[in-house]
Amino acid sequence: MEWWQAGVIYQIYPRSFRDADGDGVGDLAGIAERAPYLADTLGVDAVWVSPFYPSPMDDFGYDVSDYCGVDPLFGTLEDFDRMREALHGCGVRLIVDLVPNHTSDRHPWFLASRSSRDDPRRDWYVWADPAPGGGPPNNWLAVFGGPAWEWDEATGQYYLHSFLRSQPDLNWRNPEVEAAMFDVVRFWLDRGVDGFRLDVAHFIMKDPQMRSNPPAAGPVAGTKDLKGYAAQEHLYDKGHPDVHAVFRRLRRLLDGAGRPVVSIGEIHIDDPEAWAAYYGERLDELHLPFNFRLLYAPWDADVVGGIVDDIEAAVPPGGWPNWVLGNHDEPRLATRYGPARARVAAMLLLTLRGTPTIYQGDELGLEEVPIPPGLEVDPWGLQVPGLGRDGCRTPMPWDGGPGGGFTSGRPWLPLGPQAPTHHVAAEEEDPASALNLYRALLRLRRAEPSLHGGGYARRDAPDGVLCYRRAAPGAAAATVALNFTAAPRVVDLPAGAVAASTGMDRAGERVAGATALGPDEGLVVLEGAQPE
Numbered sequence: 001m002e003w004w005q006a007g008v009i010y011q012i013y014p015r016s017f018r019d020a021d022g023d024g025v026g027d028l029a030g031i032a033e034r035a036p037y038l039a040d041t042l043g044v045d046a047v048w049v050s051p052f053y054p055s056p057m058d059d060f061g062y063d064v065s066d067y068c069g070v071d072p073l074f075g076t077l078e079d080f081d082r083m084r085e086a087l088h089g090c091g092v093r094l095i096v097d098l099v100p101n102h103t104s105d106r107h108p109w110f111l112a113s114r115s116s117r118d119d120p121r122r123d124w125y126v127w128a129d130p131a132p133g134g135g136p137p138n139n140w141l142a143v144f145g146g147p148a149w150e151w152d153e154a155t156g157q158y159y160l161h162s163f164l165r166s167q168p169d170l171n172w173r174n175p176e177v178e179a180a181m182f183d184v185v186r187f188w189l190d191r192g193v194d195g196f197r198l199d200v201a202h203f204i205m206k207d208p209q210m211r212s213n214p215p216a217a218g219p220v221a222g223t224k225d226l227k228g229y230a231a232q233e234h235l236y237d238k239g240h241p242d243v244h245a246v247f248r249r250l251r252r253l254l255d256g257a258g259r260p261v262v263s264i265g266e267i268h269i270d271d272p273e274a275w276a277a278y279y280g281e282r283l284d285e286l287h288l289p290f291n292f293r294l295l296y297a298p299w300d301a302d303v304v305g306g307i308v309d310d311i312e313a314a315v316p317p318g319g320w321p322n323w324v325l326g327n328h329d330e331p332r333l334a335t336r337y338g339p340a341r342a343r344v345a346a347m348l349l350l351t352l353r354g355t356p357t358i359y360q361g362d363e364l365g366l367e368e369v370p371i372p373p374g375l376e377v378d379p380w381g382l383q384v385p386g387l388g389r390d391g392c393r394t395p396m397p398w399d400g401g402p403g404g405g406f407t408s409g410r411p412w413l414p415l416g417p418q419a420p421t422h423h424v425a426a427e428e429e430d431p432a433s434a435l436n437l438y439r440a441l442l443r444l445r446r447a448e449p450s451l452h453g454g455g456y457a458r459r460d461a462p463d464g465v466l467c468y469r470r471a472a473p474g475a476a477a478a479t480v481a482l483n484f485t486a487a488p489r490v491v492d493l494p495a496g497a498v499a500a501s502t503g504m505d506r507a508g509e510r511v512a513g514a515t516a517l518g519p520d521e522g523l524v525v526l527e528g529a530q531p532e
């Protein structure tokens with residue numbers, strides 16, 4: 001197996017992980033400092049670090065003005081090298097975030113592009129004349145609210161921006177754009193990275209005729225409500241099939257790196273078949289198209305079991321699934337489901353077949369931090385009330401000291417009401433903490449071939465319980481039983497010993513046949529295992 005299959009990925013939002021220089025914003029030196037936490041305390045195999053490149057920070061780094069540098073807020077390229085060495089020295093792989101769909105409007109490429117219609121870089125971005133009757137070329141909308149077209153008075157055309165107006169979309173139909181972005185990939189490969197997470201990967205190819213989108217048929221159950229953006233069916237403004245050829249070429253570049261380099265795509269596509277196409281017909285595109293299906297799943301054993309079955313069926317033979325329960329764009333897991341269910345969800349995430357990605361702070365059971373009106377900073381929330389992401393991006397509490405051990409300065413976002421109790425130091429001491437549950441599950445997953453590499457089979461279970469068996473040849477099989485209800489249940493389990501329980505209080509217990517599951521309780525049973 002490759003490292004990105006057997007391993008677990010941890011997402012670092014660098015602004016909020018650890019601030020080493022006291023300016024209130026996290027930095028690369030802070031990540032380097034906490035490499036032992038990642039490797040030993042927690043026990044993850046890789047980190048994906050959200051953008052740290054030079055940026056005006058309109059979208060907190062997803063508006064890049066130089067793909068081959070480090071923003072002074074986060075450090076220097078030398079700090080990057082030290083971070084990579086610290087991580088690699090602890091056995092943790094490093095995945096960087098590539099933002100291919102758009103740059104900042106202050107990127108030199110865009111400054112050149114908008115300087116004149118004759119500039120050689122004009123066609124690096126998506127420019128269009130007004131519609132015949134005037135106004136924007138078509139009805140495309142920006143995810144962050146309003147139309148996706150911005151009028152450029154000086155050159156008399158509109159440019160496309162699928163997100164903020166300061167994030168112009170690159171034109172991937174121009175081969176020079178692909179060549180420039182592949183050079184960026186080479187730059188980071190030469191600097192020793194182990195993978196790339198591709199921001200809104202499917203957005204890079206649009207309908208060449210730029211047709212208007214039809215209206216949406218209605219809300220889609222189990223997906224995020226994107227407000228005004230959801231009024232359209234986004235047929236033409238992203239996900240054009242030509243995107244697959246780009247990913248095949250990217251994959252060839254990565255496969256030539258001389259070491260296993262993973263490609264992870266941020267692909268928000270709900271239909272499992274359409275999503276699975278991003279693995280490539282010959283498994284020659286993305287290794288892991290992010291699977292976001294659990295993010296908006298109602299807390300219901302049947303629904304969640306159905307999603308797992310759908311994904312298991314959709315992943316092409318030889319492809320490898322992956323699971324996500326949180327990231328820097330979504331309300332916190334412990335807020336979506338509540339603290340007790342979040343522990344069951346953690347057991348689900350870390351025992352399914354496929355690579356899990358943990359979002360920083362979820363291992364502490366952090367909840368969404370309420371940000372008072374007027375103090376919100378996320379541009380999405382400022383443009384579309386209700387969709388702000390600040391509450392999941394607040395700093396990591398490391399200890400009970402001032403600034404939560406995150407900073408010696410004034411944190412860029414408040415740490416929130418849980419910080420005095422839900423910090424790393426306190427949770428390390430509390431045997432039943434969320435942190436110790438994650439640690440136990442991560443160790444178990446790493447130790448057991450059935451869990452990090454085995455097959456998946458659903459088992460019969462009573463109402464409200466999801467039960468599945470993970471088995472690998474020559475290794476003890478694991479059976480996982482998750483009670484999605486707040487009432488006790490009895491589940492039929494194979495003979496074995498409990499290897500983990502969400503309450504951290506049943507490890508070593510022998511079970512066989514009818515077994516009691518407490519409210520909101522999950523168990524992992526290793527078949528045939530001897531009690532501890």
Ligand code: NOJ
Pocket residue numbers: 059062063099163199200266328329
């Ligand atoms: C997806 C990223 O995860 C999000 O944080 C960002 O705002 C958009 N892409 C635009 O780059």
